[in-house]
Amino acid sequence: MNEEQAAAAQEQQAAPAVETTESAASPLRDLLNKNPKVGAVAKDIKQDEGVVGDALAVLMEEFKRDASLVPDDTMHVIESLLSRIDKVLEKQVNEIIHHPDFQKLESAWRGLHYLVNNSETGPTLQIRVMNVQKDELRKMFTRYPGTRFDQSPLFKRIYEEEFGAPGGKPYGAIIGDYEFDHTAPDMTILEGMSKIAAAAHAPFLAAAGPSIMNFESWQELPKPVDITKKMMDPSYARWHSFR
Structure with a gap:
């Protein structure tokens, strides 16, 4: 029993060291989780443009203050954020171009384009919009x-x-x-x-x-x-x- 208790005590003492090592290995992720402005982008990118701008500003300020915050996984985290932004933008663009009002507007401009390009305009024939x-x-x-x-x-x-x-x-x-x-x-x-x-x-x-x-x-x-x-x-x- 004494040997088992000693082994358990060693495991408990070693556990914080593992967590500290993981945290130190990913300071950027730790920063994203701790800072509310940056975390808002990392967890759930909203439609508010100000959130993204504030998040990037805070991120740059932290990097300037302490260069050690730039870990090996920086590009991976940034690419992950950019991927999320791309998905949000793609969804928003699709909602716009498939909206009936936008399609009606697009149809009007396409019709005008067809009329202009298929009419022999000149001094005696002009198109006014x-x-x-x-x-x-x-x-x-x-x-x-x-x-x-x-x-x-x-x-x-x-x-x-x-x-x-x-x-x-x-x-x-x-x-x-x-x-x-x-x-x-x-x-x-x-x-x-x-x-x-x-x-x-x-x-x-x-x-x-x-x-x-x-x-x-x-x-x-x-x-x-x-x-x-x-x-x-x-x-x-x-x-x-x-x-």
Whole structure:
């Protein structure tokens, strides 16, 4: 029993020496675990950009203060942190590029790119781009309803500054990257745009949204449905009047 107790005592005395050796062999890891700012990055990289910046600043300060803190595994730890950052960035980028709003924006720019690159532009054919949101048009035509459309900024831009001005360059067509249906807000825009287009002798081209047929998407179009009956609904009265 005395020999066993002596062996156990030796093991207990040796244990702290092993822990101390491991800690000394990885001072960088010990620093990462002890410093709350750096540890936040090492354990769970957040979306907050300030956390990463603070962590790197603290790390550099510690290295400048004591060069012995730079162990053999420094590059491994840094590469591990960079790998985690890359994964977080990759996840965030994927969420952005697959978001419906971003894909809609990308589609608009791709459409414009196609139009520009497949049109023979020159002195007699120019493409002008105007950044106007659909809701901005609605607000404008709400402010200038009916016969007051000729007081709107868009009328002045398209008609008065070009078609109605000596030496102006009239528009041949107006293309709107919008989808419309038969609802009141969309009808307000269509009625106003049709008057401006008629005055400028330039057709207004836009797309019909699936909601004009009460569809969730155009994939429902092949399904057997009585479209005529649908469009006899009172909600289409303003649409029929517009047509």
